[in-house]
Amino acid sequence: MKKFTVEDKPALSRKDIIHCLRELLLGIELACTRTIQHFDAANHLYEEMKGETSQEWEYYKKKYKPTYNKLSSELRAAAPKAEAKPRREHLKNPTSPEDVGVAKERVKEKWKTLLATVASERE
Numbered sequence: 632m633k634k635f636t637v638e639d640k641p642a643l644s645r646k647d648i649i650h651c652l653r654e655l656l657l658g659i660e661l662a663c664t665r666t667i668q669h670f671d672a673a674n675h676l677y678e679e680m681k682g683e684t685s686q687e688w689e690y691y692k693k694k695y696k697p698t699y700n701k702l703s704s705e706l707r708a709a710a711p712k713a714e715a716k717p718r719r720e721h722l723k724n725p726t727s728p729e730d731v732g733v734a735k736e737r738v739k740e741k742w743k744t745l746l747a748t749v750a751s752e753r754e
Contacts, residue, residue, distance in 0.1 A: 641686050648695050649677050655702035662709035 653673035661667050685691065 644688070645680050645683060645691065648691060649673060649680050652676055652695070652698060652702060655699070655706055658706050659702065659709050662706065 653676070656672040657667055657670070660669060660672065683691075
């Protein structure tokens, strides 16, 4: 809105609206499929926006805010925030021999997972 009212740059504001909606669409696709295949997901919105001539922020707010709200809700549903897990301080700073052993095993598992991920990405 600042670009419309203060900076008087409605063209940039229209572009920002489309980028915002595009990021939500790509985020939903990523959350649902774990990949992004449709990088052109918001092209139809861009083409629609190219034809817009209004210089009033309220026009765009009325037209695109419902779409933004819908996509935001879809993204929240597809990728809910993870619940905070209690930290296991005794494994962060192990003091007993048992805790040291458990911490070492956790590090080994993390490295195995990381190396497997890197190897699969190279294939």
